[in-house]
């Protein structure tokens with residue numbers, strides 16, 4: 001199909017990554033000869049060797065749109081939303097708009113690179129005119145701080161892009177989910193609601209981060225020796241909850257793993273983890289009595305070389321486990337990592353440690369997902385009352401189920417497609433299938449180049 005630019009009467013959505021798959025989100029919105037990028041992420045593909053390969057959307061098929069790009073918005077600091085920026089930014093070096101925490105994470109990713117991105121730091125609830133797009137940042141609850149839904153207003157209509165979200169009344173860090181902000185009567189007419197579908201197959205409502213705070217506190221308080229917790233480094237609320245539990249149970253904590261040190265440093269630089277986070281250097285932890293010591297470690301997916309991986313093999317330079325230690329895996333096992341996580345657990349148990357895993361002990365409230373289950377999706381459709389829902393951030397079965405939930409909630413139409421499809425959101429709403437060619441680029445570690453995946 002011949003590429004043409006959107007007119008001032010048209011509002012388009014063109015996903016290059018993240019629609020029809022989970023990971024590497026890259027979304028484009030088109031209006032009045034201009035395009036706006038929302039997120040630019042990577043995905044990790046497990047190789048037969050056990051190594052994770054970094055892959056990202058190949059933007060070449062949308063070159064003509066990218067030539068008229070007016071800016072990039074990063075909704076939050078997860079790798080599947082910002083991880084490709086250091087790799088792809090030189091192809092479309094436009095200002096990146098985001099809030100302080102996410103900006104800190106992006107800035108760190110570019111450290112040592114010749115090209116420094118232009119970062120425009122915005123506040124929650126503020127609006128920016130980016131070319132013909134007026135973008136408003138609406139805080140939404142997720143599993144990393146400062147995740148924002150985006151209201152994108154144009155002369156041809158408005159899109160509400162949820163980003164990754166859940167309905168959390170007590171997220172520990174940041175404001176709770178504020179339904180009034182998303183209520184139809186408080187928004188302009190919405191031409192399309194673009195919605196995260198990750199957990200559309202799960203019934204009920206996701207757990208609140210606050211219930212995990214209570215669950216972790218209970219498990220830590222019951223431990224008689226040292227506690228080792230594996231969790232995702234970007235979940236700053238989880239780190240804060242663990243810090244609070246340490247204060248309440250007379251423990252000090254140390255961090256093991258580069259990503260934890262980086263993420264907690266960025267969090268502190270923008271005002272998080274300032275109190276109730278009794279951190280000491282990792283090298284000091286071994287000198288404390290076990291009942292006063294807690295370690296937060298990276299590697300909850302069993303990643304080779306990570307802190308938990310070394311501990312499980314009794315190869316960590318600073319610590320060795322013993323039979324009074326309690327290991328808590330405060331994370332879900334990402335599909336495909338089951339064998340690695342099972343090997344971790346076996347390694348801990350072989351050293352006599354007791355292991356509590358969120359994966360196998362759901363009732364203990366040791367982990368909460370950052371994505372909406374069925375009830376939250378229905379609730380959002382009741383709140384926003386959109387005429388059109390476009391499910392994204394999911395594999396085909398997640399997108400189809402999310403569309404079904406939207407229909408059941410009374411949404412008049414849904415458009416379900418995949419990367420490369422053009423979603424026309426202005427009247428009449430329709431899809432032009434495979435409007436641009438999409439694919440993947442593979443990051444080649446040895447020479448830091450990108451190779452087209454065949």
Ligand SMILES: [Zn+2]
Nearest residue numbers: 076078142164
């Ligand atoms: Zn996310």
Ligand SMILES: [Zn+2]
Nearest residue numbers: 078080081164
């Ligand atoms: Zn995501």
